[in-house]
Amino acid sequence: MSYKHQVAEMISAALSKQGVDTLGAEQVRNMLETPPNPAMGDIAFPCFQLAKALRKAPPVIAAELAPLISGTPVREVQAAGPYVNIFLDQQSVAAEVVGTILSAGAAYGSRDIGKGRKVPIDLSSPNIAKPFSMGHLRSTVIGNAIANIMEKHGYQPVRINHLGDWGTQFGKLIVAYRLWGDEAKVKAEPIKELLSLYVRFHEEAENDPSLEDQGREWFKKLEDGDAEALHLWQWFRDESLKEFMKIYDLMNVSFDSTHGEAFYNDKMDRVVAMLEEKGLLTESDGAMVVTLDEYDMPPSLIKKSDGATLYATRDLAAALYRHETYDFAKALYVVGNEQRLHFQQLYKVLEKMGFEWAKEMHHIPFGMMLKDGKKMSTRKGKVVLLEEVLSQAIEDVKKVIEEKNPGLANKEEVARQVGVGAVIFHDLKNYRLNDINFSWEEMLTFEGETGPYVQYTHARACSLLRKGGYVPSAAVSLPQDALDSKEAWAVVTLLNAFPEVIDRAANGFDPSQIGKYVIDLAQAFNKFYANVRILAEEDAVKNARLQLVAAVVTVLKEGLRILGLAAPEEM
Structure with a gap:
């Protein structure tokens, strides 16, 4: 349990003593704030929301509540106006957080919410006989990261490459x-x-x-x-x-199914028959449609006037096939924002057919990859090829390695990991609904908020562990002054937040939560590295600081893995 959850439980128990039973620990946890100044404490609880129930002014409530809060990991509690400010025993919290991470390893932040149930994820889906453009990069890397996030929550993702192989x-x-x-x-x-x-x-x-x-x-x-x-x-x-497989291999993305549009050719008549049986088909200008007036949506076209079936028919067939094959907990479609109406119609038609599981189907939209502010077009040949971008990125990294570290072992492999990582991270650090303007300069800059910066931080931390002769151990012993700096506490606070970041990423199908997090952790670690003598003379202090470094290595590596990036140990 994180220290914030422990504090939330204490506050909830204290409130119930005051006659407020409506705020459980989870609700209290959501109300907790981080004070703007560390001198005001590590956690703040605002009392405004309680004024009506207790019929008292918030500062009075805070003053009465503060003495009722005590126990591990709380060191001191102060009432400050309408806030209860809580100071933590940073030493015990640091020992708990670092120990938890070193014991759990890569499993840190994992939860068994999914109980092993399957989640088919429709991702990538390039068109046959057309180039794999930068536009397809988004669905591929967002979908792959979401699959990893779902796995972290105990689901079994099924990656489906629904190829555009018909039409x-x-x-x-x-x-x-x-x-x-x-x-x-x-x-x-x-x-x-x-x-x-x-x-x-x-x-x-x-x-x-x-x-x-x-x-x-x-x-x-x-x-x-x-x-x-x-x-x-x-x-x-x-x-x-x-x-395509050459590109997927470069990006280390694999699929459980490559059933494309053509696979459903012989499965659509059944859908039309089911719609007819349920009396849902209506004729409109010679075409057959399912009306959706009750949802303020245009009708879903099932069959054209010449008898040809349409996208909707095919996607209905695919939805039925996936539910029958995988008995899914939820089904995800990582498809561009312009298809939003199509998926809204699809789910409503399935609901009208009586399929309750349609409520567990989710369209995961994303913005466009633009070039010079305009949409890329295959038809006009105005397209940036992903393979060329990946190759260029790898070549650029090779040049940097030759300049900065020509003796590096596995140069080719590291160049691939860092070059490809730069391209993937450039996408995933952005919220998926935002449009991204393709820019060679921004994508291949290896400073600031980039994949290579996070990878380099991981490699630097690994180097420290090697230099310090670190011996892995889950038992954490912290001398009083080992992690007493504000820089060390900033790192501990971020490490503790990782499971919550995973939760937010899973609940919002939002890999950018993890992208932003690994940047923040890398920056906090680099401040710690710059301001604290990690390889101190005293063994006990050195070992304690190296254990914090090892926890950072574990979490950075896992964060990068979830996003689809490798974490080289040397760069």
Whole structure:
């Protein structure tokens, strides 16, 4: 139990002695504040909210409440106007926090809320035969981090790469390949060549609209199982996946399923039949829809007037398949903010079908990756390729290593870890709903609030442990003056907060909570490192400080892992 929870329980017990039984420890915990000045204490409890119930002025309540609060880890309690200010026994708190982390290791901050139940997470989902752009980076890294966060809460994440492997664009691509394609070129550089064919198709179609008709015809052939169309489609899919896997391997992201849109082709008739049975289908201008007027939403299109099914039909089929396959606790869709209405409609249609589990489905939206303030477009060829960005980042790190530490072991591996980490962290330190403007300079700056800064702090702390001859031990013994500095206390306070940060990240599906946290912890540690002689002459003091360093290493490494970054021990 964290010291804030211990204090909250004491305050709750003291309040019940005063006749206030409505504030449990959890509610009190949420009311606790950190005083702006350490001289005012470590924790403050405001009494404004109690004035009505107790019919007393807040300063009177504070004065009466303060003497009722005592026990470990509280050292002193003062009433200061409407606040109860609590001073902690920092030595005992530090010993408790550091000991807990060293005992738990990477499991620190874990909880068994999920009881091992599955959580399918729809993430990444690039389009076949199109490049893996910076736009797809967001869904990939946000989804992967959320999967790690869910795992930290005791769920079993199921990472699903719902590939965009169906649709009229394949008809267009088949037409383009048959007109201008070269098999050898496609085999040599699949994505690059297929993209140029796709871009050329749209350029030519501006002057020759009949190409659009041919594209629709070839997609119809594909749907009808035409041998040539199917052969080309399968080839485009296989070649694209091979290219994508190179990028996923670089980022150390893996999937439990790569069932894309095509997988649900034979599962949609069942959905339409179920909707018909339940009397939910209505005709509208020749199309079949499910009306959602009662939710102030436009109708959900299930079948076009020509009988073709739509995204909604496919996603309904996918939702049913996932529930039947995984019996999920919740299902997450890490998909751009522009799809918000689509998912709202999807969940409401499932609810109308009588599926209670639809309430446990969540769209996790995110903002766009912009270039020069504008949305990237594959169709116009205005796209920044993720593979190029990752390669450039790795090369930049290699140059820094050659400059600063040419004798570093595993140079190639460290350059990959730090370069890729820079790109991932640049995304995840931002709240997911914010748009991000792609910038080489900002992404590849290795100072300030960046992934490499946090990784370097971890490596520096590891180096201290090596120099100090640190021997791991979960038993913590703190001499009186070992951790009595404000810098050490700032580190202890942050270490203690890690489980709560995990909770906030899980409850809000928000990896940026962890991104901001590891920056704060790295900065606090570097102040400690700059102001305190960690490798002190006296062994007992040195060992106590090294134990704090070891706790920082444990938490930084775990925070980085959750975000999808490696934590090199040397840089």
